[in-house]
Amino acid sequence: MELPERLRTEGYRLTLQRQLVLQAVTELGHATPDDVFGWVRDRAEKVNLSTVYRALELLEHLGLVTHTHLGHGAPTYHPANVPEHVHLVCRDCGGVSEVEPAAVASMVETLEAQRGFRADVAHLTVFGSCAECTDAGR
Amino acid sequence: MELPERLRTEGYRLTLQRQLVLQAVTELGHATPDDVFGWVRDRAEKVNLSTVYRALELLEHLGLVTHTHLGHGAPTYHPANVPEHVHLVCRDCGGVSEVEPAAVASMVETLEAQRGFRADVAHLTVFGSCAECTDAGR
DNA sequence: GTTGGTGCAAAATGTTTGCACGGGG
DNA sequence: CCCCGTGCAAACATTTTGCACCAAC
Numbered sequence: 001m002e003l004p005e006r007l008r009t010e011g012y013r014l015t016l017q018r019q020l021v022l023q024a025v026t027e028l029g030h031a032t033p034d035d036v037f038g039w040v041r042d043r044a045e046k047v048n049l050s051t052v053y054r055a056l057e058l059l060e061h062l063g064l065v066t067h068t069h070l071g072h073g074a075p076t077y078h079p080a081n082v083p084e085h086v087h088l089v090c091r092d093c094g095g096v097s098e099v100e101p102a103a104v105a106s107m108v109e110t111l112e113a114q115r116g117f118r119a120d121v122a123h124l125t126v127f128g129s130c131a132e133c134t135d136a137g138r
Numbered sequence: 139m140e141l142p143e144r145l146r147t148e149g150y151r152l153t154l155q156r157q158l159v160l161q162a163v164t165e166l167g168h169a170t171p172d173d174v175f176g177w178v179r180d181r182a183e184k185v186n187l188s189t190v191y192r193a194l195e196l197l198e199h200l201g202l203v204t205h206t207h208l209g210h211g212a213p214t215y216h217p218a219n220v221p222e223h224v225h226l227v228c229r230d231c232g233g234v235s236e237v238e239p240a241a242v243a244s245m246v247e248t249l250e251a252q253r254g255f256r257a258d259v260a261h262l263t264v265f266g267s268c269a270e271c272t273d274a275g276r
Numbered sequence: 277g278t279t280g281g282t283g284c285a286a287a288a289t290g291t292t293t294g295c296a297c298g299g300g301g
Numbered sequence: 302c303c304c305c306g307t308g309c310a311a312a313c314a315t316t317t318t319g320c321a322c323c324a325a326c
Contacts, residue, residue: 013301110241119264
């Protein structure tokens with residue numbers, strides 16, 4: 001846990017809520033703000049949803065968590081220390097899976113070479129149809 | 139305009155609102171539901187925002203428009219008859235640009251081969267940092 | 277004439293903000 | 302002791318829904 005140091009070096013305070021939010025993101029893996037809220041709440045700790053939002057924003061600023069949009073309006077947060085991965089979201093069954101960045105490396109290189117655009121792989125989500133749903137469709 | 143036929147073949151009715159919404163999406167290129175609402179409203183036609191949402195949903199179902207998420211919660215709609223393209227969104231300046239599907243073809247093939255996952259390229263948005271912002275950062 | 281579509285208003289989501297109190301440093 | 306962070310309530314933004322009326326077919 002590197003939370004205390006990261007907070008201190010930027011002049012922020014260490015609070016129970018911030019620790020719990022980071023812990024929730026770490027344990028849940030793919031968590032929406034509401035998931036995090038529920039996780040902390042279930043542990044009988046009193047927190048407010050707005051505090052969760054503020055904590056997530058701060059943790060992201062500190063580089064301890066990242067977020068991605070897995071569709072509609074629900075952002076999901078990941079611990080940043082987890083290996084980077086790309087999300088695949090199936091439009092038919094709603095399933096979410098992950099692939100290593102290597103699978104999209106050539107795309108990233110192409111964008112960088114052609115446009116000078118540096119893709120943020122950790123934030124990348126690809127929508128489509130998974131193998132099961134594609135098979136079922138025929 | 140193939141709206142009338144598409145509607146009829148599935149038993150839907152042709153209304154002025156649906157025509158205007160499709161026209162708005164076509165002319166605007168990258169439009170949020172609210173953009174569409176404004177466009178129609180500016181032409182002195184009375185429409186309700188909820189009608190716009192319902193029309194967009196129907197048009198998407200008919201395959202006449204598609205939508206993508208260009209960040210946060212704002213979905214943007216495109217006419218489906220426009221050539222497929224991938225969106226690049228710069229996290230720093232907020233700029234949106236487009237690239238041909240060829241740039242991501244290898245990624246799509248890899249996903250299909252490794253996972254049997256069929257990527258929906260038209261819906262793909264890559265977040266990152268554009269050339270200008272990357273340069274400015276150093 | 278039927279029935280689906282629209283307008284309107286209210287509800288449901290999801291996120292942000294102002295403010296006073298309490299705890300961290 | 303100072304002042305940042307939290308809880309709380311209200312404000313916001315966006316999308317959805319129920320219902321009565323009107324228009325497309």
